Amino acid sequence: MPELPEVEITCQGISPFVVGQTVKEIIIRERQLRWPIPIALKRSLKNKIIIKLNRRAKYLLFYTGNGCMIIHLGMSGSLRIVKDVEPPERHDHVDIIFKSGHTLRYRDPRKFGSILWTKHDPMKHMLLSHLGPEPLTHEFQADYLYVLSRKRTKPIKNFIMDSRIVVGIGNIYANEALYHAGIRPTQKAGKISKIRYKRLIVEIKNVLSHAIKKGGTTIRDFINGEGKPGYFKNELQVYDKAGHPCNSCKTAITIIRLGQRSTFYCANCQT
Ligand SMILES: [Zn+2]
Known part of the structure; x- marks a missing residue:
């Protein structure tokens, strides 16, 4: 997608x-x-x-x-x-x-x-009027996520994938950003500290801007504007890597279903 x-x-x-x-x-x-x-x-x-x-x-x-x-x-x-x-x-x-x-x-x-x-x-327009901030803008920062997340029991992965909270963080990039931030996708959004949100914001921005720089992730059907496929796929750390060793600690990557989406994490690095 x-x-x-x-x-x-x-x-x-x-x-x-x-x-x-x-x-x-x-x-x-x-x-x-x-x-x-x-x-x-x-x-x-x-x-x-x-x-x-x-x-x-x-x-x-x-x-x-x-x-x-x-x-x-x-x-x-x-x-x-x-x-x-x-x-x-x-x-x-x-x-x-x-x-x-x-x-x-x-x-x-x-x-x-x-x-x-x-x-x-x-x-x-009804499709756009309810949307949250763009992840690559200054508006999207730790205080914003921290305040919005208090008392929320939703898993952090579902929270950051909700377009009313922030737009454009799809399944691949949510998995990747949480890995880089060391946060387990099942962690309750309301239980995460502001310091960890700071780290997560940095990693979300990194993973998205890196992917843009690299030309997008080719998973299935994407052809970029000039007709060449992107190649960020080679750099994914956890997405679609179930059973592969974690690049940092060698623990096998775990796969679970969360909010009907495949969810990948390292049970050692992500807490
Ligand atoms: Zn690991």
Whole structure:
């Protein structure tokens, strides 16, 4: 599943081909994604210039003068830039063709992604309005997590994966950050000290910015903006490493289910 680093890399990768460009045509081959692509999209986007492209959580926001297209990649979606002569393949559901001759192509084999349109401020859209702070901003710091977590009995891993608390920490990066911070994923959020939250904040920011720098984690379906797979996968410490020796103490990595998600930790290093 594309996580925050992959979406950020997609944003950076496609931006030079999209921002300042005029939409010539939109081809929709499959309308039924997680929600149907709105009928108004074609009419609203045609002949419009994309004036700004931003990421908020895992949403990509394409601003025009009269509204904003919101794209979420879901479980298996990807966006890439192709020359408009390149024929579409089976799961290439949408093409946004620019007058420049480049096409932004949306592929989504499992069709859990979404492409929406709003005439209003996208930050007030029902999908975005409740979201917590971005993890790589100054707003996301130890005091914030510490105060919010008091009296919470939820496991820390589920707590940091809750987008109302902080956005964009998916399963892979939650596992990795908790390993680096030495915190066991099952630990109750309300029982963790401020000092440990300080460490956790640092590790979350490290693991995400490192992944962005490295081009995102290729687990299954991600193709980055320029069509090359990322390679952060080789550097994962615990995710998908059940039974492998911990890189620090050689204890075999434990796997459990937590909140229906595979959860990996070192029972010696993480307490
Ligand atoms: Zn260990």
